[in-house]
Amino acid sequence: MVDCTLTPEEAAIRDAAKDFAERSIRPLVTDHEARRAFxxxxxxxxGRLGLFGCALPKTYGGTEAGFTAHALVTEEISRVWSSLRHLFNTQALTCPMTILHHGTEAxxxxxxxxLVMGEWMGFFALTEPHAGSDVAATRTRATRRGNRYILNGTKAWISNATVFDAGLVLARTDDRERYGGLTLFVVDRSCPGITAREYREKLGHHASPTGEIIFDNCEVPEENRIGPEGTGFRIVMESLDRGRLSVAAGALGVLRACLEAGVDYARSREAFGKPIGRFQMVQERIAEMAVLEQATRLxxxxxxxxxxxxxxATMSGAIAKYxxxxxxxxxxxxxxxxFGSYGYSEEYPVARLFRDAKMYQIGEGTxxxxxxxxxxRTLGFKT
Ligand SMILES: Cc1cc2nc3c(=O)[nH]c(=O)nc-3n(C[C@H](O)[C@H](O)[C@H](O)COP(=O)(O)OP(=O)(O)OC[C@H]3O[C@@H](n4cnc5c(N)ncnc54)[C@H](O)[C@@H]3O)c2cc1C
Structure with a gap:
């Protein structure tokens, strides 16, 4: 194992998260995944236990344990149930931390x-049906009317779409500027004109409610604008630098679960009179998996x-996430x-891990x- 020099506090938080995941989360996984229930x-x-608050200040409900502790907790929870990974952004790094960095005191x-203490479920809505990678193609419109904005448009593929209490939405306030015409707003359930629809048939993450949020003449008070008009694109790009930590740590958790399952099976399953882990081609896979685990962790x-x-942290976030x-x-x-054919069965864990893994190549930037x-950045075209 690579020595990652955690502080005693970080190691203790990691161990507590692992214990919680095994004791309180694992028993729920199979049933909730089968019912697609959040x-x-x-x-x-x-939230109440402080699992989302590591990187946030105590004044606003956090624990101040730091970003490393956040990554460790995310990895441990995701190792057991990747459907919960998105919460480490909606309740921590993307939604609340963006408000913390750019919002007013109110x-x-x-x-x-x-959000951080789990009383409210959050969301972070950039993607639209026609605009994912190209965030600046946002069409959801916020039209100013007196001291309010009227939001119209549809956000697609939004985590927590059907269970949210409040969240952030990127909207166009100016057609003349592609990037500088976007503005970020915080909305909550009390804003009239919001509906949502869940995508029930997605490939993986079956217990994570992903879907559309539709804004139909949704009235948002002016005081819900995050930062000045036209700063939305810059703010969300900065948020994604942080959000990619949760995604990378979540992927590491799933990777570890795959490695652990693979090792157990390779030691116990026998073919040709010996454990399959004794065959060099299986060992090659195990070795590659162990190397990828360590490299990803670093x-x-x-x-x-x-x-x-x-x-x-734009470069380190992109490298870690990629x-x-x-x-x-x-x-x-x-x-x-x-696992052979048992890898193809929902009765063993790796089928779910295989389905969930694919999401990590898509969410928060493909x-x-x-x-x-x-x-x-490597070519020097951007800094
Ligand atoms: C489970 C899940 C949860 C999600 N949660 C959220 C959420 O909470 N909030 C949110 O805002 N979004 C969320 N998303 C959406 C996700 O961020 C987008 O799907 C992603 O950014 C890609 O956008 P797209 O699907 O429109 O693909 P597109 O942008 O249409 O891309 C399609 C393909 O073209 C490639 N491509 C596009 N542009 C380029 C280019 N310039 N050069 C090379 N290749 C390119 C892409 O890499 C991809 O392979 C979620 C997605 C999933 C699957």
Whole structure:
């Protein structure tokens, strides 16, 4: 194992999260995944226990344990149930932390503690039916009317779409500026004109409610605007630098679950009179999986450390997210291979891990988008 030099506090938080995941989360997984049911009570309990608050200040409901602790907790929870991974952004890094960094004092006190402590479920809505990677193609419109904005448009593929209490939505306030014409708003259930629809038939993450949020003449008070008009694109890009920590750490959790399952099976399943783990081609897979686990962990912790020090983290976030999501897809594929036909059965864990792994290459910027971010900076076209 690579020595990742955690502080005693970080190691204790990781161990407590692992214990909670095994004791309180694992017994719920199979039933909720089969029913495609979101465990709302569990999500609230995780908030009350401080699992979302590591990177947030105590004044606003956090624990101040830091970004490394956030990554460790995310990994442990995702290792047991990846459907809960998105909560580490909607309740921590993307939704509340964006309000914390760019909101008014009233916005911070109204929204951040409730989200971080799990009292309210959050969302972070950028994607639209025709605009995902190209965030600046946002068409949801916010039209100013006196001291209010009227929102019209549809957000697609939004985590927590049908269970949210409050969240952030990116909308166009000016047609003349592609990037500078976007503005971020915080909305909650009390704003009239919001409906939602869940995508029930997605490939994985069956207990995570993903769907559309539709704004139909939704009235939002002016005081719900986050930052000045025209700053939305810049704010959400900065949020994604942080959000990619949760995604990379979540992918690492799934990767670890695949490796552990693969090792157990390779030691116990016999073919040709010996455990399949004795065959060199199976060992090659196990070795590759172990290397990818360690490499991913180092990149996740490096990104966390940069965020903790307040350094620019666009590059480290893109590298960690890209590597983790490509690695987890490879490792999940090999885990299914090691299990043979039992890898193809929902009665064993790796089928779910295989389905869940694919999401990591898509959410919070696809692998192609991460490659672009990394290459543009490596070539010196962007800083
Ligand atoms: C389970 C799940 C949860 C999600 N949760 C949220 C959420 O909470 N909030 C939210 O806002 N979004 C969310 N998303 C949406 C996700 O962020 C987008 O799907 C993602 O950004 C890609 O957008 P798209 O699907 O429109 O694909 P597109 O942008 O249409 O891309 C399609 C393909 O084209 C490639 N491509 C696009 N542009 C380029 C380019 N310039 N160069 C090379 N290749 C390119 C992409 O890499 C991809 O392979 C979620 C998605 C999933 C699957």
């Amino acid at each position: 465990p709302q009570d569990l999500a609230r309990e995780m 916005q911070k006190t109204t929204y951040v503690p409730k 990149l996740v912790l490096d990104h966390a450390a940069r965020l903790q020090r307040g350094e620019p 590597h983790a999501s490509e690695a987890v897809v490879k490792v999940a594929n090999w885990a299914v291979e090691i 692998s192609n988008i991460q490659r672009i971010v990394i290459a543009e």
